[in-house]
Amino acid sequence: MTTVHADAILDRLGRVGQFLWSGWAGLAGLALFAALWQAGHERYGDFILPAPLATLAAGLTIAGDPAAWELAGQTTLRAVEGFALAALAGAAGGLAAGYSPATMRLARPILTVLLGVPPIAWIVLAMIWFGSTDGTIITTVLVAATPVVFVGVAEGAVTRDRGLDDMARAFGAGPLARLTTLGLRHVAAFLFPALTVALGSAFKVAVMAELLANTGGIGGALAAARANLDVAEALAWVLIAVAGLIVVEHTLVHPIRSEFERWRNAARPWGVKR
């Protein structure tokens, strides 16, 4: 029994190591991007495009300021609140639509309407409804992120393997057992990519809504930087928003997803893993 545990721990350590090692590829990509940025800086000068290192320095100055952390925290909180609501609403709706064709038929045109309205229009509406409050931001994020989750989950539920459902029924599984042991597990593989996209758009929309609705946060700071024509600071804030997104994605979304995708990885030949 102890050897089994030791094996399991070694296996897990191996997978964590593999995950961390894959970070090099990400860093290489970011370094390439920074090189292009540097080239742009050298071509157009400091005012249009400050150097990446200068931006990084500005970012570090901002990061040293507790007030900035408060602003970033405010944006993160709003984005994550909207994202959590969107994930719940989208997952529940998508599951219902995937399991009931009638719901799907009703939901599809609503979805088209929701996706057709530009996010900027939602911000205007939300500002009228909620004023300059958290509600405006959260509503906008909710409306922007829900359809993504909904479509992902609905697609997952529709593509579930009915053969497995029949198998479970032959072994006496009721509807609830089939949903929890087969349906949700299958949907999870579709849910996580959708959540990644939804989380990204939640941050982007939150910053945009903050800027337009003038409700503080990173968007508010960006508005101030624009008013001062401080490009380095504006870029530094962008950098901070992106860094926050990357941190959330790699500490939360990716590890959970790779846990769910272990079997898919097992099928790959050794050389192409990650």
Place this chain on the structure above:
Amino acid sequence: MTLETTGATPSLTLSGIGHAYLGRTVLDAVDLSLAAGEVAALVGPSGCGKSTLAHIAAGVVEPSRGRVARRYRRHGMVFQDPRLLPWATARANIAYPLRLLGLPRRERRERAEEAANRVALDCADLDKYPVELSGGMRQRAAIARALAIDPDFVYFDEPFTALDVALKRRMQDLVIEAARGARFGALFITHDLMEAVRIAHRVVVMDAQGRGIAGTRAVPGEPGGRDDGTVYRLVAGFLTDDPLFRHIHDIDERRTP
């Protein structure tokens, strides 16, 4: 097997079963009764509704008409394709029905390993995912899954159709062995008369249009006790002399459900 004639309580009774898919009748007035511990092979041409009947008997499909009386304790089922959960290891797949029964983790593990052992599935393969297993090993896992719950009745729905000849033989031996060891009855769907004669106590022939059972023939001897010569002779005898088997190799693709 003489249980059928001595009037012991049948383990499975289908009476007046009828079924329709989208208004098209695929089964009508099917009556079939299996004695306790009896292995019956259900044969019939492609598309006559054999699979549908097995699914109805196993409770996967609700019949439009008729009644199913199951007097066994618990059944397992093996399908044509293995139907393993792709995201779970072989071990977890074999233990899946035990999980549905709500058994504790440790017992599930032990019983899954025991069942894997019975179908000669290597312990080292139990931690692999279905994608890493060969076709034969996947089907072994599917059989182990059906045996893990210690069933007294097993449905086999053309389980070895996709396997090559040698592997098919090994699997048939495995089923014969398991049925003898665990004393379970079985309804074995197949379109291979040779397989039916090797494995079963009795061959049941389904009507080509699914209108009831055309007839049944007891197979002399015990499953596993017939050598290849006997099996060949029996099959040849059925096919040449017995009018019941005249339509057995008719194929009408349009009716395939």
